[in-house]
Amino acid sequence: MNISVSTIFKNILVLMLNFCLSIKFIVMKLLVIDSKVIDEIIDYKYAIDVVEEAFKNKEIYGVELPPRQEITLDAPQRFYGSMAAYLHGYNIIGVKLITYFFENPELYGIPPLYAFVSIFDGIKGVPLAIVEGTKVTTFRTGAMGAVSSKYLAVKTPSVIGLIGAGIQGRMQLHMHLTLYPGVDRVLVYDALKDRAVSLINEFSEQYDIEFKSVDDVNELVSKSDILITATTSVKPVLDGKYLKEGAHIVSIGYVNKDSRELDDNSMARASKIYVDSKDAYSSGDIRIPLEKGVIHKSKVVGELSQVIVGRIVGRESDKEVTIFKSVGTAILDAAMAYKIYLKAVEEGEGKYIEL
Numbered sequence: 001m002n003i004s005v006s007t008i009f010k011n012i013l014v015l016m017l018n019f020c021l022s023i024k025f026i027v028m029k030l031l032v033i034d035s036k037v038i039d040e041i042i043d044y045k046y047a048i049d050v051v052e053e054a055f056k057n058k059e060i061y062g063v064e065l066p067p068r069q070e071i072t073l074d075a076p077q078r079f080y081g082s083m084a085a086y087l088h089g090y091n092i093i094g095v096k097l098i099t100y101f102f103e104n105p106e107l108y109g110i111p112p113l114y115a116f117v118s119i120f121d122g123i124k125g126v127p128l129a130i131v132e133g134t135k136v137t138t139f140r141t142g143a144m145g146a147v148s149s150k151y152l153a154v155k156t157p158s159v160i161g162l163i164g165a166g167i168q169g170r171m172q173l174h175m176h177l178t179l180y181p182g183v184d185r186v187l188v189y190d191a192l193k194d195r196a197v198s199l200i201n202e203f204s205e206q207y208d209i210e211f212k213s214v215d216d217v218n219e220l221v222s223k224s225d226i227l228i229t230a231t232t233s234v235k236p237v238l239d240g241k242y243l244k245e246g247a248h249i250v251s252i253g254y255v256n257k258d259s260r261e262l263d264d265n266s267m268a269r270a271s272k273i274y275v276d277s278k279d280a281y282s283s284g285d286i287r288i289p290l291e292k293g294v295i296h297k298s299k300v301v302g303e304l305s306q307v308i309v310g311r312i313v314g315r316e317s318d319k320e321v322t323i324f325k326s327v328g329t330a331i332l333d334a335a336m337a338y339k340i341y342l343k344a345v346e347e348g349e350g351k352y353i354e355l
Contacts, residue, residue: 028355031129038135044178047143054335055305057089083330091122094334117337131337140332142171145250148324153248161224164231165190165199187220218242234259240266260284271320277329
């Protein structure tokens with residue numbers, strides 16, 4: 001029996017059409033969670049708990065963490081980044097897209113940072129939510145700093161010092177005061193004096209603690225049990241020779257391979273250095289002193305998550321100076337956004353859209 005090519009082709013087209021008609025197309029429903037909703041449904045303690053749990057899950061169940069993708073234009077004025085992670089403990093995928101355009105406030109009167117995090121079901125691949133990313137970033141970074149202090153600082157700090165009174169500095173302070181409500185004093189330094197004063201006025205209304213703005217950054221450094229650096233500086237903002245015995249440094253400022261918040265003296269005085277992820281090894285704060293021979297690679301003990309589960313040693317005495325260097329990790333972006341999503345579903349918040 002002879003069958004023409006055209007007949008075969010027609011039969012294939014009919015089969016394909018029938019197959020397509022048999023598919024049940026599903027309209028995707030995606031929960032959109034904006035910054036206002038995030039502020040309404042989570043608090044500082046919740047964020048701290050999320051970060052600590054996420055670090056534990058990383059060590060117990062594992063994660064898939066591909067290299068972050070970055071585009072820098074007219075460095076460092078315009079930056080784009082893409083960060084993804086699969087969290088086996090939660091069976092979810094999180095992808096954060098972020099832009100940081102430094103000159104936005106001055107040139108256009110808009111924020112420098114924009115971001116969102118997409119969450120996908122890790123079993124079926126179904127998209128679940130889009131979560132406003134600047135809040136996710138701010139909450140997870142602030143909470144991460146506090147968790148590092150929980151495990152690496154002295155048990156009863158009396159003075160917290162903050163260098164950099166911007167948005168992240170404020171969040172770091174909120175998280176630390178949630179963890180340490182009994183501190184005696186908070187010292188604040190900012191290159192813009194008015195910004196430090198504004199922070200102090202704001203926080204004095206919320207916390208029954210002494211707040212003081214200082215003009216000499218090294219005075220702050222010499223008195224702080226926990227020292228937080230949250231700046232956009234590309235050059236060191238302190239002299240480590242003034243560090244108080246037993247101090248813990250939380251360094252979370254602007255990061256690239258050539259920028260530094262901490263000077264050689266700070267790194268040399270550190271007994272142990274910890275990071276949030278292996279990406280931190282390429283940051284200027286760690287890369288440069290390693291290459292200069294100021295510190296040996298053995299001083300960079302490992303990741304904070306490893307300390308939390310007891311796989312590596314943390315602080316061993318009240319005299320040690322410890323440093324936690326953070327460059328940000330998609331693990332925490334994914335975990336924070338996912339937990340915000342669950343909370344929003346539970347409380348009926350957010351807005352569903354169909355795609």
